[in-house]
Amino acid sequence: MSLRQREEIAAYLLVAPWILGLLLFTAFPMAASLALSFSEWNFLGDIKFVGLDNYRAMFSRDRDFVVSLGNTAYYTFIGVPLHTAFALLLALPLSSKLKGIRYFRTAWYVPSVTPAVASAILWILIYHPDFGLANTLLGIVKIPPQGWIFDSTMAKPAFIIMSMWSVGGQMIIFLAGLQGVPQELYDAASIDGAGRLRQFRHVTLPLISPITFFNLVIGLIGSFQIFTAAYIMTNGGPANQTLFYVLHLYRNAFEYLKFGYASTLAWGLFVIILFFTGIQFLGAKRWVYYEVKVD
Amino acid sequence: MKMPFKKKSIGRRALLRYSVAGGAAASFMAALGGCGETQVVTETKIQEVVKEVPVERVVTQIVERDRPVEVEKVVEVERVVTKTVKEVVVEVQEKVVTKVVEVEKPKPQALTLVFSTWWPLEMVGHGVYTQKYIDVYQAKYPHVTIEYRNWPFGEYHTKLLTQAAAGTAPDVFAYSGIFFPKFVKAGGAYPIDELVRTDAEFEIEDFVEQSLRLSVVDGRLWGIPHIGNAWAVLYNQQVLEEAGVEDINEMDAAGRWNWETHLEALQKITTRDDAGKAERIGMNDPGLNVLGIHSWAWQNGGNLLNQPGLGEFVLNEPAGVAAVEWAADLVRNHQVAASPADAFGNSYAELNNGRFGLIYGWAIYSRVKGFPVDVAHPPSGPAGQTTVFHPNTLGIAAKTKFPEDSWNLIALQLSKQGDLDQTKIMGVISRRKSNLLKMAEVVKGQFGIGHPEVVAQVIENGRTFDVTEFQQEIGNAITPVLLQNAGGARPQTQLDGPKPGVGHLLAPRRG
Numbered sequence: 001m002s003l004r005q006r007e008e009i010a011a012y013l014l015v016a017p018w019i020l021g022l023l024l025f026t027a028f029p030m031a032a033s034l035a036l037s038f039s040e041w042n043f044l045g046d047i048k049f050v051g052l053d054n055y056r057a058m059f060s061r062d063r064d065f066v067v068s069l070g071n072t073a074y075y076t077f078i079g080v081p082l083h084t085a086f087a088l089l090l091a092l093p094l095s096s097k098l099k100g101i102r103y104f105r106t107a108w109y110v111p112s113v114t115p116a117v118a119s120a121i122l123w124i125l126i127y128h129p130d131f132g133l134a135n136t137l138l139g140i141v142k143i144p145p146q147g148w149i150f151d152s153t154m155a156k157p158a159f160i161i162m163s164m165w166s167v168g169g170q171m172i173i174f175l176a177g178l179q180g181v182p183q184e185l186y187d188a189a190s191i192d193g194a195g196r197l198r199q200f201r202h203v204t205l206p207l208i209s210p211i212t213f214f215n216l217v218i219g220l221i222g223s224f225q226i227f228t229a230a231y232i233m234t235n236g237g238p239a240n241q242t243l244f245y246v247l248h249l250y251r252n253a254f255e256y257l258k259f260g261y262a263s264t265l266a267w268g269l270f271v272i273i274l275f276f277t278g279i280q281f282l283g284a285k286r287w288v289y290y291e292v293k294v295d
Numbered sequence: 296m297k298m299p300f301k302k303k304s305i306g307r308r309a310l311l312r313y314s315v316a317g318g319a320a321a322s323f324m325a326a327l328g329g330c331g332e333t334q335v336v337t338e339t340k341i342q343e344v345v346k347e348v349p350v351e352r353v354v355t356q357i358v359e360r361d362r363p364v365e366v367e368k369v370v371e372v373e374r375v376v377t378k379t380v381k382e383v384v385v386e387v388q389e390k391v392v393t394k395v396v397e398v399e400k401p402k403p404q405a406l407t408l409v410f411s412t413w414w415p416l417e418m419v420g421h422g423v424y425t426q427k428y429i430d431v432y433q434a435k436y437p438h439v440t441i442e443y444r445n446w447p448f449g450e451y452h453t454k455l456l457t458q459a460a461a462g463t464a465p466d467v468f469a470y471s472g473i474f475f476p477k478f479v480k481a482g483g484a485y486p487i488d489e490l491v492r493t494d495a496e497f498e499i500e501d502f503v504e505q506s507l508r509l510s511v512v513d514g515r516l517w518g519i520p521h522i523g524n525a526w527a528v529l530y531n532q533q534v535l536e537e538a539g540v541e542d543i544n545e546m547d548a549a550g551r552w553n554w555e556t557h558l559e560a561l562q563k564i565t566t567r568d569d570a571g572k573a574e575r576i577g578m579n580d581p582g583l584n585v586l587g588i589h590s591w592a593w594q595n596g597g598n599l600l601n602q603p604g605l606g607e608f609v610l611n612e613p614a615g616v617a618a619v620e621w622a623a624d625l626v627r628n629h630q631v632a633a634s635p636a637d638a639f640g641n642s643y644a645e646l647n648n649g650r651f652g653l654i655y656g657w658a659i660y661s662r663v664k665g666f667p668v669d670v671a672h673p674p675s676g677p678a679g680q681t682t683v684f685h686p687n688t689l690g691i692a693a694k695t696k697f698p699e700d701s702w703n704l705i706a707l708q709l710s711k712q713g714d715l716d717q718t719k720i721m722g723v724i725s726r727r728k729s730n731l732l733k734m735a736e737v738v739k740g741q742f743g744i745g746h747p748e749v750v751a752q753v754i755e756n757g758r759t760f761d762v763t764e765f766q767q768e769i770g771n772a773i774t775p776v777l778l779q780n781a782g783g784a785r786p787q788t789q790l791d792g793p794k795p796g797v798g799h800l801l802a803p804r805r806g
Binding site: 042043044045064150236237251254255256257 | 453456457459460477480481482483634693767768771774
């Protein structure tokens with residue numbers, strides 16, 4: 001056996017665990033769920049092929065599909081831009097070299113690694129209409145108390161506000177991006193007479209645009225999949241205002257035992273996310289600048 | 296040619312003696328093998344011995360069932376044979392009895408049963424009861440070891456479902472009554488009709504019929520009702536007295552406890568500060584959910600689903616809508632019941648500390664010492680006085696390897712004594728008719744309820760609501776509407792909204 005052949009075998013052996021993992025835990029479940037989306041299955045009994053019935057039901061008979069998609073779209077398209085902007089605004093001062101800045105960075109990052117269940121319980125208490133911190137703070141500035149997650153008009157905004165708390169992950173990525181902007185560009189802009197705001201607009205924003213783009217794409221994908229907080233805090237209520245897409249999918253799978261239909265919903269979500277991610281990539285050509293042009 | 300032995304004539308008595316001995320031994324051997332007896336016996340050509348057929352049947356039963364009482368039946372056979380030849384029988388009888396004792400005492404194979412619920416063994420009440428009956432079971436069946444598992448209620452049923460799919464579900468499990476039919480329909484449970492029928496000591500007829508309804512699916516029995524309870528009014532006597540409200544049980548006894556007096560009482564109890572914020576609220580959330588709404592609908596002559604087909608949603612008919620309006624108005628218009636936000640805290644704690652004048656809760660309630668809380672029947676509506684009765688279920692996994700041993704664990708826990716112990720230790724209501732009257736006595740002192748007879752009355756009037764396999768879909772469809780009615784943000788009084796959705800859900804499935 002030649003050296004080249006031996007090296008090839010070794011290479012395949014080294015990547016084999018990854019390939020096996022991909023096949024077993026990603027490719028096979030995806031293929032199975034695609035097959036299930038054309039079936040009716042209660043998880044314990046036989047699988048019945050139903051053709052496109054599930055897809056027809058999703059668009060014609062499932063009212064909650066529309067409701068949950070609407071709620072999720074609201075949460076995503078209002079929440080993600082706000083979330084991203086807040087992360088960037090937070091990263092700007094935290095990228096400075098002030099004394100003790102690491103502690104502030106840690107403080108902002110910690111919520112993003114706090115278990116989602118613990119966060120949800122904490123926010124239930126924060127939003128309590130009678131003794132919650134949110135209404136106490138509003139009271140200080142003379143704003144009347146709100147119903148927050150218990151009020152059908154306030155529930156979704158309350159979830160968006162809550163999402164700001166876990167902005168630490170995006171903030172860290174922005175921080176890394178900001179620290180990668182060459183100082184000489186700021187110096188040159190300064191010599192040209194650009195103030196802080198202009199420097200931010202014409203130097204910082206274009207140079208971190210790939211980071212912003214990455215955060216927006218990841219934020220949109222994650223946002224479409226919001227589940228834990230809604231499941232624990234409101235279980236879709238009040239009045240279905242927080243019935244998000246994945247919660248609806250979960251109910252169909254594990255409460256209604258419609259695993260076939262739940263798989264259909266999962267593929268529906270995949271297509272929706274793919275569509276909006278595609279739009280983001282198309283739009284990115286107009287505003288995302290890479291240091292090295294890649295053909 | 297000389298014979299190798301001397302030919303000896305056999306007398307009639309000797310022939311009979313040998314034949315009887317040979318016949319009995321042949322019968323015994325045949326019995327041990329569990330095969331047909333007639334060939335062996337026929338060869339002896341002795342009529343009297345042929346009558347020994349019962350020996351074989353009896354011994355066969357002993358082999359299969361290992362019941363010590365069967366030995367007595369062998370003695371019965373002895374009497375039959377005695378009629379024929381007295382001298383021989385003694386010898387044969389001794390052989391038979393000795394063999395029976397040797398063969399019929401096989402050691403049961405050691406096995407482990409997995410038993411699951413949603414409470415830990417350390418839990419006061421439920422845990423104590425469960426541990427007690429695990430111990431009793433293991434003492435009675437020493438060859439069985441119980442492996443107990445528990446998960447929080449929120450994830451319990453999903454966990455059981457995935458385990459059932461993997462074939463690793465617990466042999467015996469507790470299951471929420473309203474979710475059980477769906478689990479059965481999916482194929483997760485083992486039918487227990489036959490186990491119940493062959494268990495002479497377990498009297499299924501003793502169970503309150505209402506309590507069995509959630510365990511019967513497609514005409515078969517799949518579980519036995521477990522830890523049931525019924526909705527009742529629990530009221531803080533001190534708060535009512537301060538508010539000038541007559542004692543509810545006195546009103547009930549006088550036939551004046553109805554929707555009107557209920558509302559009047561709540562109005563008297565509720566107090567607000569200058570800003571309109573409630574300081575004391577008449578009652579907790581009036582049951583704006585799929586379970587609670589049944590009481591109001593029944594009291595008004597309505598229902599959630601049509602009877603007996605259960606395929607049609609009827610809460611949106613006039614009686615149902617009026618009942619929902621009534622319950623929602625307590626929150627929205629009269630503002631005497633807690634909104635979902637007001638009800639955020641623990642209702643029982645709020646009752647004890649006097650924030651709520653009354654709450655709707657389980658009939659047997661452990662009163663905190665020093666708090667004057669009593670129990671009453673829910674009020675009469677236009678269609679009468681009734682309430683919701685909700686039992687959970689103990690079932691057996693479809694793929695269990697030990698159905699009989701699993702059944703023994705259920706039968707022990709839900710025996711007459713087990714049922715009564717549940718009331719005594721857990722504070723749940725009995726499901727056995729024979730225990731209903733004893734129950735009041737059992738809870739007296741154990742649970743500080745001033746009117747134990749009211750509890751019995753609540754159970755008597757309690758109704759189990761109809762559950763279909765679409766229970767959760769219906770609940771998820773109507774609960775938002777009920778809450779929206781009460782929330783006041785966007786009042787919506789018609790229930791036509793969920794009808795198409797629920798109608799679709801209740802439609803026959805493909806295939």
